[in-house]
Amino acid sequence: MVKFDFTLTIHYNKNGIFFGKVIRVESREISQAVIRRLPRYYRYLGELLESGVERISSNDLSKRMKVTASQIRQDLNNFGGFGQQGYGYNVKYLYTEIGKILGLENDHNFIIIGAGNLGQALANYGSFEKRSFVLKGIFDVNPTLKGMTIRGVPVRMMDELKDYIRENDIEIAVLTIPKNVAVDVAKELVEAGIQAIWNFAHVDLNVPDHIIVESVHLSESLMRLSYNISRYNEEHGGN
DSSP states (O other): EEEEEEEEEEEEOSOOOOOEEEEEEEEEEEEEHHHHHHHHHHHHHHHHHTTTTEEEEEHHHHHHHHHHHHHHHHHHTTTTTOOBTTTTTTTOOOOOOHEEEETTTTTTEEEEEESSSSHHHHHGHHHHHHHTEEEEEEEEEEEEGGHHHHHHHEEEEGGGHHHHHHHHTTOOOEEOSSSHHHHHHHHHHHHTTTEEEOOOOOSOOOTTTSEEEEEEEOOHHHHHHHHHHHHHHHHHHHO
């Protein structure tokens, strides 16, 4: 569970203009299911902004996201609620406030460890910066990769890792390395003062409780897809 200690009140005038203020309240626990949905809200609201949509009802948002309107209202009410009956949600305001909840108002410096195919693919993904995630360094053990640049970021050797983290205010490390070395590298990251690890290695990391780990197992996603294909074929007489 994640705790937040604020709520939000919003007032509208007859023209639909709103004013919001933050009030400190007793912290409340937010379920991980709600947290997992917040980036989806943020992404859809961003698309609405790009399309010039100024406001949207929970019903219309639910049709786009394939989440019930009731679920949307419940999720947003965890943070004080952002809409008003008869008006709906101001898209720009809601997009901005969800961004704040997700911590996107500040830049987050990150490094990638492992300059193989996956590491290079992530390094080449330019949209991270649009979401306030700034790639500062790439590390590998292969000396033939030393000095190679990916989007202007040079590949460094692992013996530079700890000092680089300490000297460059690195918050997040992305692991795209084999699982047999990921555990030891994670220990080095903890010793260097890293705050969070985005783990693509196929292994569970045993790190202190204050280190935040988000593990991504690509094969698990494919297996869920396989399950849903099988269920669909069973129900519809497919192969």
